[in-house]
Amino acid sequence: MSDVVPIKTGHEGSTADQFKAYFSRLRAGEMGAVPAVGAMLLLVILFSSLSPYFLTTLNIANLFVQTATILTMTVALVFVILIGEIDLSAGVTAGTGMAIFVKMNQVLPQYWIWNLAFAFLVGLAVGWFIGFFVAKIGVPSFVISLALYLALPGVMLIILGEGGVLRVEVPEIKAIMNQNLPGWAGWAMLAVCLVITTAMGLWDRGRRIKAQLPVRPLTLLWIKVAASGILGAAAIVLLNTNRSQNAFMPIAGVPLVIPMVLFILFACTFLLDRTRFGRHLFAVGGNPEAARRAGIKVARIRMMAFIICSTLAMMSGVFNISRIGNVESSAGRAIVLQGVAAAVVGGVSLFGGRGRVAHAALGAFVIAMIDNGLGLLGIPAGVNFIVTGGVLAVAATVDALARRRSGASLNRT
Amino acid sequence: MNNPLVQLSGVKKSFGPVDVLKGIDLKVYPGKVTALVGDNGAGKSTLIKGLSGVQPYDEGVVLFEGQEVHLHTARQSSALGIEVVYQDLALCENLDIVQNMFLGREETSQLTLDESSMEYQAAKALQSLSVKTVKSVRQKVSSLSGGQRQTVAIARSVLRDAKLVILDEPTAALGVAQTEQVLNLVRRLADSGVAVLMISHNLVDVFQVADDIAVLYLGTMVAQLKTEETNHNDVIGYITGLKKL
Numbered sequence: 147m148s149d150v151v152p153i154k155t156g157h158e159g160s161t162a163d164q165f166k167a168y169f170s171r172l173r174a175g176e177m178g179a180v181p182a183v184g185a186m187l188l189l190v191i192l193f194s195s196l197s198p199y200f201l202t203t204l205n206i207a208n209l210f211v212q213t214a215t216i217l218t219m220t221v222a223l224v225f226v227i228l229i230g231e232i233d234l235s236a237g238v239t240a241g242t243g244m245a246i247f248v249k250m251n252q253v254l255p256q257y258w259i260w261n262l263a264f265a266f267l268v269g270l271a272v273g274w275f276i277g278f279f280v281a282k283i284g285v286p287s288f289v290i291s292l293a294l295y296l297a298l299p300g301v302m303l304i305i306l307g308e309g310g311v312l313r314v315e316v317p318e319i320k321a322i323m324n325q326n327l328p329g330w331a332g333w334a335m336l337a338v339c340l341v342i343t344t345a346m347g348l349w350d351r352g353r354r355i356k357a358q359l360p361v362r363p364l365t366l367l368w369i370k371v372a373a374s375g376i377l378g379a380a381a382i383v384l385l386n387t388n389r390s391q392n393a394f395m396p397i398a399g400v401p402l403v404i405p406m407v408l409f410i411l412f413a414c415t416f417l418l419d420r421t422r423f424g425r426h427l428f429a430v431g432g433n434p435e436a437a438r439r440a441g442i443k444v445a446r447i448r449m450m451a452f453i454i455c456s457t458l459a460m461m462s463g464v465f466n467i468s469r470i471g472n473v474e475s476s477a478g479r480a481i482v483l484q485g486v487a488a489a490v491v492g493g494v495s496l497f498g499g500r501g502r503v504a505h506a507a508l509g510a511f512v513i514a515m516i517d518n519g520l521g522l523l524g525i526p527a528g529v530n531f532i533v534t535g536g537v538l539a540v541a542a543t544v545d546a547l548a549r550r551r552s553g554a555s556l557n558r559t
Numbered sequence: 560m561n562n563p564l565v566q567l568s569g570v571k572k573s574f575g576p577v578d579v580l581k582g583i584d585l586k587v588y589p590g591k592v593t594a595l596v597g598d599n600g601a602g603k604s605t606l607i608k609g610l611s612g613v614q615p616y617d618e619g620v621v622l623f624e625g626q627e628v629h630l631h632t633a634r635q636s637s638a639l640g641i642e643v644v645y646q647d648l649a650l651c652e653n654l655d656i657v658q659n660m661f662l663g664r665e666e667t668s669q670l671t672l673d674e675s676s677m678e679y680q681a682a683k684a685l686q687s688l689s690v691k692t693v694k695s696v697r698q699k700v701s702s703l704s705g706g707q708r709q710t711v712a713i714a715r716s717v718l719r720d721a722k723l724v725i726l727d728e729p730t731a732a733l734g735v736a737q738t739e740q741v742l743n744l745v746r747r748l749a750d751s752g753v754a755v756l757m758i759s760h761n762l763v764d765v766f767q768v769a770d771d772i773a774v775l776y777l778g779t780m781v782a783q784l785k786t787e788e789t790n791h792n793d794v795i796g797y798i799t800g801l802k803k804l
């Protein structure tokens with residue numbers, strides 16, 4: 147029934163046409179995931195040639211686990227970066243929440259789950275606080291979140307005591323990063339992911355057919371599902387093999403954190419791509435005045451973005467303390483810049499309005515790989531900071547240049 | 560002649576001691592393009608801000624479809640079917656055509672965006688205006704030319720079932736070919752039964768597309784003329800205040 151709609155929708159044509167359209171979008175500067183994937187391949191080649199340990203199953207599992215913390219922070223930051231704002235305090239907010247959590251656990255260990263819930267409420271409150279200053283008062287987010295970046299470590303210091311480090315005593319929390327799913331559960335997880343991908347693809351297609359709109363060839367969906375299946379299966383085979391160096395204590399299976407991260411990715415992608423809230427977030431990031439005139443409550447969207455960011459950042463804090471096993475007063479200072487770097491490497495524009503959660507997740511892999519690889523090579527932490535800072539600078543420059551280019555094409559009427 | 564969709568009588572607006580609109584009468588007809596012309600500072604923007612509800616008039620009567628209405632908010636105007644396409648268009652460049660056309664009024668089903676329904680309606684609206692220049696309704700606005708953007712902004716008002724579309728200088732930033740496209744679009748919009756009120760500085764455009772020409776001079780409506788009964792020189796005379804009715 148495509149004669150009903152003579153104007154194209156981007157869904158017309160054969161599989162080959164669709165691929166052609168994809169490459170022409172790439173050439174036009176919509177690079178999407180390409181830079182992050184390219185950087186990943188480059189780093190794999192670099193580090194695997196420099197260190198024999200890089201591609202061991204143990205290190206790959208480590209890399210996944212390390213990525214989880216940065217990735218969750220990145221996804222949290224995506225919400226504020228998409229509206230053209232920044233939250234430099236997301237890391238220390240998470241640190242503060244975790245400090246409160248472990249401190250409360252000392253007093254009320256049996257209620258650890260409520261203590262954790264309270265930590266998330268703290269995250270929500272901090273997000274509300276930043277959002278209020280930005281959206282209602284008009285303080286630049288850079289400034290108000292920098293103020294918190296300086297102030298919250300002080301709060302942590304007071305909670306934890308001078309030079310204080312508190313250990314995480316909750317086994318359930320420690321399990322997240324240190325325990326693994328049984329072998330079959332890894333495969334079940336993959337199956338669930340593939341079923342969801344397929345079902346959503348078919349569902350969207352069904353809706354288009356019902357609306358008499360042209361649809362992409364089904365082949366494309368099968369290619370997507372097959373590719374995810376192959377990559378996922380490879381990861382699970384790797385993670386399900388014993389990676390222990392101790393013959394008496396085998397370690398195998400998908401780390402518990404992975405299904406949690408996959409859920410966060412799915413939920414955030416769903417929120418941004420398929421709900422009115424997500425659409426309005428992009429609109430506010432693209433042109434706040436246009437959003438306002440379209441009847442969107444811009445201040446409310448801004449507040450929500452900061453609240454989601456701080457609350458989700460708390461999850462990254464949970465992953466972090468699960469891995470290192472304690473909380474100290476400097477917790478969360480470094481990770482926020484890694485998170486921003488990851489988002490920008492993943493093509494999320496610091497100018498707002500452009501970016502995808504999945505691509506930001508790939509950016510998080512790049513940043514985690516740098517961390518991991520340099521660590522394996524025994525390069526001092528200082529160098530790691532310098533490299534991460536350099537990557538952020540390069541990625542932000544690419545972002546600015548890409549924006550300039552699309553700006554130039556605007557005037558080409 | 561049929562009845563006016565909108566009829567203003569004795570509309571006044573002042574900012575402190577400055578009387579910007581000094582008792583304006585104006586009729587805008589369905590299916591017709593009414594051009595609103597006048598020198599800078601004549602009060603054109605103030606006049607349309609009153610109609611769009613963002614800056615209510617101080618005095619005067621507004622009849623819409625023969626009924627007196629009070630326009631105090633943009634929401635009230637848009638509920639009546641009055642849509643304004645501002646000069647800066649107010650589009651989100653990072654979103655595609657469909658997303659822009661439904662911005663703030665997204666359709667949902669089962670709590671999620673109903674993309675297919677929106678895509679269909681957007682394509683329909685563009686089709687009803689015989690728009691042929693856009694490649695795909697899923698193109699990002701950043702990739703569109705100035706004329707195509709104007710087209711999207713106008714089509715958005717069609718989608719909202721506008722009865723009166725107010726256009727603020729729709730061709731100001733456009734080249735020759737695109738101006739032609741947009742003027743044709745304005746014509747088709749009116750031919751579909753919509754009342755169009757178009758602010759313009761360009762008399763060539765006005766004479767090409769308008770049925771009526773309303774001339775503001777320092778806050779007074781000096782003339783509302785039929786295009787076929789007047790000419791360039793007369794209109795310039797009214798605009799500059801050298802000629803009075």
Ligand SMILES: Nc1ncnc2c1ncn2[C@@H]1O[C@H](COP(=O)(O)OP(=O)(O)O)[C@@H](O)[C@H]1O
Nearest residue numbers: 574577579597598599600601602603604605606
């Ligand atoms: N908000 C305002 N406050 C004070 N004066 C205003 C305001 N808006 C417009 N004016 C004055 O009203 C007059 C008419 O303005 P405007 O309606 O923008 O004219 P036009 O659009 O025809 O150029 C101008 O002298 C302008 O300075």
Ligand SMILES: [Mg+2]
Nearest residue numbers: 600603604605
């Ligand atoms: Mg004006």
